[in-house]
Amino acid sequence: MEILIATIAGLALMVIVVLIGTRGRPGRFVSAVGQLLAVIGGNRWQVFVFVLAAGIAGVFAWLLYIYPSAGIGAAQPIPFSHRVHAGVKQIDCRFCHPYAERSTYPGVPPGQKCLFCHDHIIAGHPEIRKEHDYFNTNTPVPWRKVNYLPEHVFFNHQRHIKKDVACRECHGDVESMDRLKGRDFKMGFCLDCHRKKDANIGCWLACHN
Numbered sequence: 001m002e003i004l005i006a007t008i009a010g011l012a013l014m015v016i017v018v019l020i021g022t023r024g025r026p027g028r029f030v031s032a033v034g035q036l037l038a039v040i041g042g043n044r045w046q047v048f049v050f051v052l053a054a055g056i057a058g059v060f061a062w063l064l065y066i067y068p069s070a071g072i073g074a075a076q077p078i079p080f081s082h083r084v085h086a087g088v089k090q091i092d093c094r095f096c097h098p099y100a101e102r103s104t105y106p107g108v109p110p111g112q113k114c115l116f117c118h119d120h121i122i123a124g125h126p127e128i129r130k131e132h133d134y135f136n137t138n139t140p141v142p143w144r145k146v147n148y149l150p151e152h153v154f155f156n157h158q159r160h161i162k163k164d165v166a167c168r169e170c171h172g173d174v175e176s177m178d179r180l181k182g183r184d185f186k187m188g189f190c191l192d193c194h195r196k197k198d199a200n201i202g203c204w205l206a207c208h209n
Ligand code: HEC
Pocket: 078, 079, 080, 081, 084, 085, 089, 091, 109, 111, 113, 114, 115, 116, 117, 118, 121, 122, 125, 127, 128, 131
């Protein structure tokens, strides 16, 4: 519906612009377009090269500037990698996020937990020194939260994990990500699974408060 209105409005605007631009004689516009087409027709080869070059430049710009960061989440104060820890080293999610099954908010691990291993593993690594600095000054690491739900949505990890809904069903393939990318949880996403698994879909009672 929006698309239809936008198209009609766009066409109307074009007509107005043509009428103003040709001072009320749209015939001039038609002949101008005819001339342009004739010029393009006479220089097909050059036009082809130009369009090709513009296309290649566009693809390169995309590869250089947009593609690399498209799949990567926010930079964190310490470049912690889920790929290294949960993927390569196969540390259980619940070792670091133990509250996932016990409370509403899983939370991120305190520095102490990192140092449990890193007092012994790559203890001199500059990023681990940073972790020490935070720990020694009693400052929680200012991790940037990446997943949000709107205030009025009631969500509870516990209920889901008790029913064996895997972390990956909602968070994706965390084991292969260096930086986590937030996910835009839409209500349809919650409802699709609730329908499939016969969970509560009286969401105005269950999920919204
Ligand atoms: C159960 C043990 C364990 C815990 C807990 C742990 N790590 Fe690690 N971490 C490792 C291992 C093993 C490596 C790989 C070391 C190597 O490459 O030799 C590693 C590597 C790293 C690296 C270097 C990665 C790289 O790209 O080279 C950083 C930074 C790091 N961890 C940060 C953290 C932070 C921050 C925490 C706490 C949130 C943490 N780790 C908790 C075991 C652990």
